[in-house]
Structure formats: C-alpha cells, structure tokens
Amino acid sequence: xxRNIAIVGFGLAGAxxxxxxxxxxxxxxxxxxxxxxxxxxxxxxLSKSVLAGVAAEPPPxxxxxxxxxxxxxxxSGERVQQINPAQRRLLLPSGASLSYDRxxxxxxxxxxxxxxxxxxxxxxxxLRDQADSSNLRGRLGPGVxxxxxxxxxxxxxxxxxxxxxxxxxxxxxSADELLLRVLGRRVGxxxxxxxxxxxxxxxxNTRISAFEGKGGRVRAVAFADxxxxxxxxxxxxxGAEPDTAxxxxxxxxxxxxxxxxxxxxxxxxxxxxxxxxACWPLRDGGQRSLETYLNSQAQAATAAAAMLGRAEPxxxxxxxxxEIAGHRIQTIGDFDGPGDWLLRGDAEHGSxxxxxxxxxxxxxxxxxxxxxxxxxxxxRLVEARTRVTLPELRDPAFNLRxxxxxxxxxxxx
Amino acid sequence: MAFVxxxxxxxxxxxxxxxxxxxxxxxxxxxVDGEFFATQDRCTHxxxxxxxxxxxxxxxxxxxxxxxxxxxxxxxRSAPANGALQTFAVRVEGDAVxxxxxxxxxxx
Numbered sequence: 347x348x349r350n351i352a353i354v355g356f357g358l359a360g361a362x363x364x365x366x367x368x369x370x371x372x373x374x375x376x377x378x379x380x381x382x383x384x385x386x387x388x389x390x391x392l393s394k395s396v397l398a399g400v401a402a403e404p405p406p407x408x409x410x411x412x413x414x415x416x417x418x419x420x421x422s423g424e425r426v427q428q429i430n431p432a433q434r435r436l437l438l439p440s441g442a443s444l445s446y447d448r449x450x451x452x453x454x455x456x457x458x459x460x461x462x463x464x465x466x467x468x469x470x471x472x473l474r475d476q477a478d479s480s481n482l483r484g485r486l487g488p489g490v491x492x493x494x495x496x497x498x499x500x501x502x503x504x505x506x507x508x509x510x511x512x513x514x515x516x517x518x519x520s521a522d523e524l525l526l527r528v529l530g531r532r533v534g535x536x537x538x539x540x541x542x543x544x545x546x547x548x549x550x551n552t553r554i555s556a557f558e559g560k561g562g563r564v565r566a567v568a569f570a571d572x573x574x575x576x577x578x579x580x581x582x583x584x585g586a587e588p589d590t591a592x593x594x595x596x597x598x599x600x601x602x603x604x605x606x607x608x609x610x611x612x613x614x615x616x617x618x619x620x621x622x623x624a625c626w627p628l629r630d631g632g633q634r635s636l637e638t639y640l641n642s643q644a645q646a647a648t649a650a651a652a653m654l655g656r657a658e659p660x661x662x663x664x665x666x667x668x669e670i671a672g673h674r675i676q677t678i679g680d681f682d683g684p685g686d687w688l689l690r691g692d693a694e695h696g697s698x699x700x701x702x703x704x705x706x707x708x709x710x711x712x713x714x715x716x717x718x719x720x721x722x723x724x725x726r727l728v729e730a731r732t733r734v735t736l737p738e739l740r741d742p743a744f745n746l747r748x749x750x751x752x753x754x755x756x757x758x759x
Numbered sequence: 760m761a762f763v764x765x766x767x768x769x770x771x772x773x774x775x776x777x778x779x780x781x782x783x784x785x786x787x788x789x790x791v792d793g794e795f796f797a798t799q800d801r802c803t804h805x806x807x808x809x810x811x812x813x814x815x816x817x818x819x820x821x822x823x824x825x826x827x828x829x830x831x832x833x834x835x836r837s838a839p840a841n842g843a844l845q846t847f848a849v850r851v852e853g854d855a856v857x858x859x860x861x862x863x864x865x866x867x
Binding site: 362365388405406407408409639640643665667674718719721722723726751 | 774807824825839
C-alpha cells in the first residue's frame, strides 16, 4: 500500500507529478520539496515576458489554493540533503528524516558555467530561475551593453527581449552559426539575420579567454586573439547540466541525468526520476535528458502513474518551442537524423515555414517557423507514425489536416 | 441579452474554428461535429489565438504551447494551461449562428 510519496524538486516535473497523482485518485501523502522559496512557476517566461517586465512574476503552474485543496505538503525553500534509497528515507536540512514508499527526483538542471578568469565577477550571470531573471532584468535598460555567451535558445530569446528593452546586445557564439544543434543551419542562419535586423550584433567562431572587470564588476569580454568588447553585463547561456547530485551521492550511476526506463524508474526500486534530471529513453532510439517543457510534463505524468503501479512506458519524442526575434518556432523530433528534409511554405522569406524530415514514409521530425496550425497537425503525424510519402508532402496543394482526418493513425507502431 | 448573428452554419466546417472580431474581445467559434461553441479566442496561458488551434472532438489544443481546453465548458484539459476560458452562449437558427456576448455568464 503506497501512502507516502516524496517529490524532490518543485519545478514543472515536480508540480505536474503531484497533480497527476491526485488526478489518478491517489489520496495518500505527497511531500513536495523545492529549493526555491516559491511555488512552481512557468520557467519559459523568465527569458521572455518576465525579463521584459511585461509580467511582474512568472505565472504559477498551479494556483496556491490547489496545493491546499489537494492536501499536498509543500516544503518550499527546503533543500533535501540526502536520499537513502535502501531505507527509503530523505534527510532534511533540519536533520530530521522522512520515510517514503516512492520517491520522485525532479531536480531539474543547472546552468552550465565557464571556468575562465573573471567568471565570478559581478555582472557575469546565468539564467535558470526567477532570481536570475530578476537580477538580469534589473541590469538591463537603454544603452546597457549586454554580451550573451552562447547563441542557443536561451541566448537568442534573451537577445530578443534585451534588444526590445533598448540594450546594446551582442551574441558571442563559438560555432559558425547560431542554434545549430536545435534548429539546424538553415533556420539558425535565418534567426541570426532576424536578430541582426533587430540590431543584435552576432559574432561567430569566437574563442573567449577571459572576463575583465574593474572594482569587481565586469567591464569587458576578452578573446583569445587579443580582441575585446566592452560589456556592462554578461549572460553565460551555454546550456544546462542535469542536477543529479542527490542520486550520485546515493550511489546511482549518472551520465547527464539519472538513467531511467520509459516509466521513469531508475536502477533503484521505488526511485523514479522525471524532467531534466532524467536520462529518459527516446522513441526513436537512445536516451538523454530532454530539457523541454512538454517532455518534462509527459515524463512526470508517466512516472506518477508508475509510482502507483500503473506502468505505461512512454518513450519520448522531443518537443520544444521558442520565440526568437518575434517569430514562433516549434520542433518535434531531433533535427539530426536519417531521412530527407523537405520544405513547405514560404521558403524564400523563411516564414511561415514547415520543415519535415521524412524517413521510411513517415515524418520523423518537424520544425515550424510561424506555421503553428500546420505544426499541430504534423505533430500528430509524427506521434502516430502515419504513413505518408515524400511526393504527397511535396505537393503544396496537399492538405495535412484533411489527410490526417481521412487516415487517422493509419501508421505503423 | 443580445444574440448577434456571427456567420452561417456552413462558414465553419466540422472540426474547424472561426475567429470572431466584432466583439469587445475576440471570440473563437468552434464547430464540434455540427454543434457550435464560442469561447474567448485568447489562450489563458500564452498570447495566442485558439481559433488557430487544433480541434479534436470538443477539445481544442492551443497551437503555441499545446495547452488544452474543453470548448463546451471552457475547462482546462491539459497544462501548461491553468485558467479556464470564458464561454459564450450560442444559438443556431436555420442556417445562421448567433452568439450572445453580453451574457458572458456561461463561465464554468
């Protein structure tokens, strides 16, 4: 009989798991531990509306009243010190311990940092939580020079927002194009051009050697070739590392996330992991930490069910969205992979655009730029592995929605 | 209490939606297998138009962040959406569809 479930980590995965547990009729105790002193909130807004000051605070994922009504014991601002899977106990900061029947680790990921001279200067920031976003927002404004190290999703989102706030924005990217890993070269280059049109300076192939400061505050970024640019603020946005400290201390082998099966179960019985901290199996092979909103949400629901003995394996198809230079970009599946890419839409202007990776008469991955409605249809083709051919998809008159309706789930799998 | 003609029945195909812009806030009119429902058009989660969403039965999925709502009741069916939609009374007479904006009291 499961009467005590502990959830460590109070972000999207933790909150979603709590909601799923109650949604599935579990009426035992739920202890929800989070390091931040607030209730779970919408993290994507930290680089967008909250950073822009349009919203004072990120929207809560669930209203405060929900936790009370659902009888969830919320421990905000309490960092769990240790987990002991053999005895099924947590060690709390107070020194007290807590027994559980099932444990979900939903500790998320931490911003990766650079170990360079000057990396600890005031004004060298990362962006991961609400405090980070407030800190950055307080420093932005007209004329402030912001150097963003890393031209990935967060870097490009912040560049958009900071530029709109009047800052002088520079993106420093070590690769020869922005967004290569997530969006590929074509859309990466297109986004760069859109950002440049907003007035963002993009420097590629950069090798940063140090951050230079005066009076403890950052003043410039120095490059290996001896060049330097002035910077009042530096944002280091070079990716995230799954936070697996508790699992590792407990003896679990981790590799960019805690390896779990497709129900979220780790190598320890009764210990589940969901969200960015989980190295979760993918539908199309392999496993990794996905670091996306929708996948975290799905993993949390799956792990919650599995904790209650209702295991329904859910290998993931990566799904992400971003907003760059005023454009809505959405992806499903991995950009890198076998098959042929084809383009639908306005390829000349780059928007609206739908890119599809077609393999073995099915859409394996898709990327949309401002084509949200078609993308909604395509995600269903990808998920159902609906059989569809390249010539069909190449035909501009071929209506994806009508096709899907006429042949629901006519796919493999 | 005023029902206003917004379109003909055939202007919205089954499984589709129409954005209505003649009211103080934009509404979305959904055709669920021949039944019509009206809700606020703006998603309660992000700044996006639900008439641009994907309608599956009586559930619309916002095409921006994939939150889901029941268009019959306005209730949230899937996160990231958190707040319910306002819904509006709809009447079909003959070939015409009418919406009552003022009686926005149909909130679930």
